[in-house]
Amino acid sequence: MVSETVVELSRLQFALTAMYHFLFVPLTLGLSFLLVIMESVYVMTGKVIYQDMTRFWGKLFGINFALGVTTGITLEFQFGTNWAYYSHYVGDVFGAPLAIEGLMAFFLESTFIGLFFFGWDRLSKRQHLLVTILTALGSNLSALWILIANGWMQNPVGAEFNFETMRMEMNDFAALLLNPVAQVKFVHTVAAGYVTGSLFVLGISAWYMLKRRDLPFARRSFAIAAGFGLASILSVIVLGDESGYKLGDVQKTKLAAIEAEWDTHPAPAPFTLFGIPDQAAQTTHSALKIPWVLGLIATRSVSEEVKGIKELVAEHEVRIRSGMLAYGLLQKLRSGQKNEATIAAFSQVRKDLGYGLLLKRYTANVVDATDEQIRRAAADTIPRVAPLFWSFRLMVACGLLMLFIFAASFYYCAKRTVESKPWLLKLALFAIPLPWIAAESGWFVAEYGRQPWSIGEVLPTYLSTSSLGSGNLYFSLAGFIIFYTLLLIVELYLMFRFARIGPSSLHTGRYHHEQSEN
Amino acid sequence: MILDYETLKLVWWLLIGVLLIGFVISDGFDMGACALLPFLGKTDEERRVIINTVGPHWDGNQVWFITAGGAIFAAWPAVYAAAFSGFYTAMLLVLFALFFRPVGFDYRSKIADPRWRRGWDWGLFIGGAVPALLFGVAFGNLLLGVPFQHDELLRPIYTGSFFGLLRPFALLAGLVSLSMLIMHGAVWLQLRAGPPVRERARRVAVIAGGILIISFALAGLWLALEIDGYRVVSQPALDALPNPLAKSVQVARGAWLGNYTAYPWMMLAPLSGFLGAGATMLLVRVNRPALAFFTSALSMSGVILTAGFSMFPFIMPSSTVPVSSLTLWDASSSQLTLTIMFWAAVIFVPIILAYTSWTYKSMWGPVTVERIRATDHESY
Numbered sequence: 001m002v003s004e005t006v007v008e009l010s011r012l013q014f015a016l017t018a019m020y021h022f023l024f025v026p027l028t029l030g031l032s033f034l035l036v037i038m039e040s041v042y043v044m045t046g047k048v049i050y051q052d053m054t055r056f057w058g059k060l061f062g063i064n065f066a067l068g069v070t071t072g073i074t075l076e077f078q079f080g081t082n083w084a085y086y087s088h089y090v091g092d093v094f095g096a097p098l099a100i101e102g103l104m105a106f107f108l109e110s111t112f113i114g115l116f117f118f119g120w121d122r123l124s125k126r127q128h129l130l131v132t133i134l135t136a137l138g139s140n141l142s143a144l145w146i147l148i149a150n151g152w153m154q155n156p157v158g159a160e161f162n163f164e165t166m167r168m169e170m171n172d173f174a175a176l177l178l179n180p181v182a183q184v185k186f187v188h189t190v191a192a193g194y195v196t197g198s199l200f201v202l203g204i205s206a207w208y209m210l211k212r213r214d215l216p217f218a219r220r221s222f223a224i225a226a227g228f229g230l231a232s233i234l235s236v237i238v239l240g241d242e243s244g245y246k247l248g249d250v251q252k253t254k255l256a257a258i259e260a261e262w263d264t265h266p267a268p269a270p271f272t273l274f275g276i277p278d279q280a281a282q283t284t285h286s287a288l289k290i291p292w293v294l295g296l297i298a299t300r301s302v303s304e305e306v307k308g309i310k311e312l313v314a315e316h317e318v319r320i321r322s323g324m325l326a327y328g329l330l331q332k333l334r335s336g337q338k339n340e341a342t343i344a345a346f347s348q349v350r351k352d353l354g355y356g357l358l359l360k361r362y363t364a365n366v367v368d369a370t371d372e373q374i375r376r377a378a379a380d381t382i383p384r385v386a387p388l389f390w391s392f393r394l395m396v397a398c399g400l401l402m403l404f405i406f407a408a409s410f411y412y413c414a415k416r417t418v419e420s421k422p423w424l425l426k427l428a429l430f431a432i433p434l435p436w437i438a439a440e441s442g443w444f445v446a447e448y449g450r451q452p453w454s455i456g457e458v459l460p461t462y463l464s465t466s467s468l469g470s471g472n473l474y475f476s477l478a479g480f481i482i483f484y485t486l487l488l489i490v491e492l493y494l495m496f497r498f499a500r501i502g503p504s505s506l507h508t509g510r511y512h513h514e515q516s517e518n
Numbered sequence: 519m520i521l522d523y524e525t526l527k528l529v530w531w532l533l534i535g536v537l538l539i540g541f542v543i544s545d546g547f548d549m550g551a552c553a554l555l556p557f558l559g560k561t562d563e564e565r566r567v568i569i570n571t572v573g574p575h576w577d578g579n580q581v582w583f584i585t586a587g588g589a590i591f592a593a594w595p596a597v598y599a600a601a602f603s604g605f606y607t608a609m610l611l612v613l614f615a616l617f618f619r620p621v622g623f624d625y626r627s628k629i630a631d632p633r634w635r636r637g638w639d640w641g642l643f644i645g646g647a648v649p650a651l652l653f654g655v656a657f658g659n660l661l662l663g664v665p666f667q668h669d670e671l672l673r674p675i676y677t678g679s680f681f682g683l684l685r686p687f688a689l690l691a692g693l694v695s696l697s698m699l700i701m702h703g704a705v706w707l708q709l710r711a712g713p714p715v716r717e718r719a720r721r722v723a724v725i726a727g728g729i730l731i732i733s734f735a736l737a738g739l740w741l742a743l744e745i746d747g748y749r750v751v752s753q754p755a756l757d758a759l760p761n762p763l764a765k766s767v768q769v770a771r772g773a774w775l776g777n778y779t780a781y782p783w784m785m786l787a788p789l790s791g792f793l794g795a796g797a798t799m800l801l802v803r804v805n806r807p808a809l810a811f812f813t814s815a816l817s818m819s820g821v822i823l824t825a826g827f828s829m830f831p832f833i834m835p836s837s838t839v840p841v842s843s844l845t846l847w848d849a850s851s852s853q854l855t856l857t858i859m860f861w862a863a864v865i866f867v868p869i870i871l872a873y874t875s876w877t878y879k880s881m882w883g884p885v886t887v888e889r890i891r892a893t894d895h896e897s898y
Binding site: 063065066067069070073074076077079080081082084085087088090091092093094096098099100101102103104106107108110111112113114115117118119120122123162164165166169171173334466467468472475476479483487490491494498505506 | 607621761
């Protein structure tokens with residue numbers, strides 16, 4: 001049996017390191033595209049201020065990128081070190097997009113990033129722009145393949161369990177690529193990255209304006225960020241709504257948990273704006289509901305139902321019982337009784353094998369589970385509702401606030417009166433953390449909402465770990481906490497330092513600090 | 519072209535070898551250079567010379583390592599699971615050491631404080647030397663056999679400890695990999711760094727080449743005389759669905775040399791290991807670093823292939839339950855996955871090689887103390 005401590009610590013470690021990694025990813029995704037925009041303007045107009053913008057924001061990009069690379073390797077390693085059974089069970093499917101990501105995207109991004117920083121004097125203008133474009137393309141393609149892998153964890157299409165090899169095997173690569181969950185996630189995530197990059201440039205430029213220094217530089221940066229940011233936040237919101245629709249289609253449990261939808265309502269279901277979810281009593285106290293909205297988001301219709309948690313648990317209990325049969329047949333097949341009747345019977349219930357494996361937490365043998373154990377396993381299929389309910393609403397609130405900031409910035413930028421709106425400049429500055437809060441809570445919803453599965457309805461998280469001792473986990477967790485804390489302090493120190501110095505850090509002699517010194 | 523399953527399994531063994539060789543040839547020289555950083559650079563500017571010879575390239579180089587990891591995950595999931603979880607502490611030490619690289623390169627010269635810079639110099643040293651050493655230790659342990667087994671669900675269970683990995687033979691293998699990466703890094707510095715780093719690097723390359731030849735020869739003798747090798751006695755058809763528990767395995771002294779008797783051409787691998795290192799020592803002496811870079815790469819490829827050929831078809835033998843050993847025939851992914859990955863590699867590896875060459879060509883030229891002074895704010 002797997003120790004619960006090891007499972008909990010492995011989950012904690014993965015959650016911490018993944019969320020930490022995602023502090024750096026969205027800024028890389030967004031800034032790389034902003035750099036492309038700025039440098040394109042430079043190449044088209046020949047105005048050197050746009051080159052300075054590319055170089056200065058590129059410097060901040062580099063500080064962020066270094067930690068993105070550092071923390072990304074951790075995630076690749078961790079599947080093998082901490083989730084060995086996961087790696088064995090789904091590596092055939094999940095490993096492929098990761099390897100292709102390396103070949104197609106990560107090589108591109110990492111090879112050209114060096115030329116981005118060091119190639120200014122060695123490449124022609126157009127060559128350098130090409131390098132910047134390829135770097136941005138590399139980061140975005142990288143996100144595509146990673147999200148194809150992640151999308152498969154949420155909605156495992158194009159693969160089937162093979163009892164001979166005791167693992168999931170790919171049978172349709174196109175289905176893996178065109179997985180609707182992956183597609184929607186990709187556009188939602190990269191657009192969120194563009195928002196992050198935009199608000200970062202917007203907020204820091206606003207600070208220069210408030211300090212009334214390097215105004216031509218700040219104004220142009222602000223304008224580009226406002227335009228790109230507005231387009232991006234609109235995409236995030238529209239595509240986020242599209243994710244809601246896909247959830248209603250393939251991840252009904254997650255949707256019900258996010259919405260604290262305990263009972264199946266007659267269609268169209270209302271949307272719970274606020275309330276206090278109570279998992280024990282299976283109800284939401286003082287709920288404020290808006291009629292029809294959830295039904296519209298999740299089903300795009302007024303006649304389809306959105307299933308409630310109680311009904312889902314009952315359905316899952318049925319599947320767990322069928323999964324017990326599947327497990328029993330699998331044992332027969334593994335012990336060598338491979339007659340056609342057994343194989344046929346197994347393929348009948350194979351899709352419920354994952355539900356059977358949920359019982360492993362309570363009984364090693366699965367087939368001898370008691371009614372009580374089955375009931376507990378069925379209850380496990382619903383993630384904890386309150387954290388999902390709240391983090392989802394936090395994400396949406398941040399998104400709406402950012403929509404306001406970008407819309408106002410864009411409007412006053414177009415009217416050329418933004419510098420006389422200190423309230424907006426201050427708001428933009430202090431709003432810099434918002435996209436990170438939104439992105440982290442969004443990922444929390446996506447991954448915590450996937451529980452108890454590491455691969456949706458296929459492999460329970462509980463079974464996915466490595467056979468490690470808790471001592472191993474305390475060692476690695478301590479290492480990560482120490483390293484990551486120190487690295488974050490160093491990173492923030494450099495980021496603040498160079499953001500404060502501003503374009504003067506380029507030592508061109510054209511900017512604020514150099515001129516006041518003269 | 520449709521490849522049959524047996525051929526695909528073999529091709530993926532070769533492709534993983536290609537990725538590992540690509541990793542030591544490219545990332546190897548920047549790791550070697552970093553391992554030498556505190557010793558060959560006496561002043562801050564000399565250290566910046568060393569760092570900036572690899573500055574534009576280390577990141578792309580490192581992707582060879584990451585992609586090799588990803589390819590092992592996709593092509594040999596069972597190996598990825600058993601090796602990464604079994605070598606848990608060692609893997610994390612490699613990971614923690616690698617942490618120092620991206621931040622070390624990018625952050626070191628952003629602040630002029632000498633303590634800050636010296637600190638990162640040692641960080642970069644760790645990021646180069648520790649992985650270089652531990653990769654060899656890992657290969658040494660594969661040759662010795664790893665204490666692990668599978669349960670009835672094919673979950674890999676490791677029964678050894680971290681300190682159990684530090685056996686004398688494994689440490690010798692660590693010395694082989696450390697000296698070969700240092701040789702390679704020193705050749706690179708002779709090729710790209712200005713004086714006086716260049717002259718110092720030349721002397722180091724000769725010494726490291728010598729240590730490589732001696733340690734590699736000792737490891738070979740040890741393997742032949744003292745170490746139990748593994749041999750497949752019977753197994754299902756080579757194109758069968760992979761099941762590690764379906765074969766039978768014999769453990770025997772000297773079994774790791776069996777392949778060289780059966781396939782004498784495999785002797786080319788150790789031979790190029792030795793001759794490449796010898797040629798490198800000569801070429802750096804007569805000041806031909808560009809040629810020496812090729813012979814050094816040849817030597818490292820020879821060393822890696824020697825480990826691969828000796829164990830073939832084993833990838834990860836189990837010392838406690840030999841039947842749980844993983845071979846390229848029974849640890850591979852499905853035929854479809856191997857096929858898709860094969861085409862991805864066939865398409866992308868040449869493209870990667872093409873644009874990587876272009877970046878090297880663009881940044882070519884000696885990195886000197888004068889150049890660092892002239893580009894103080896743009897350089898690492």
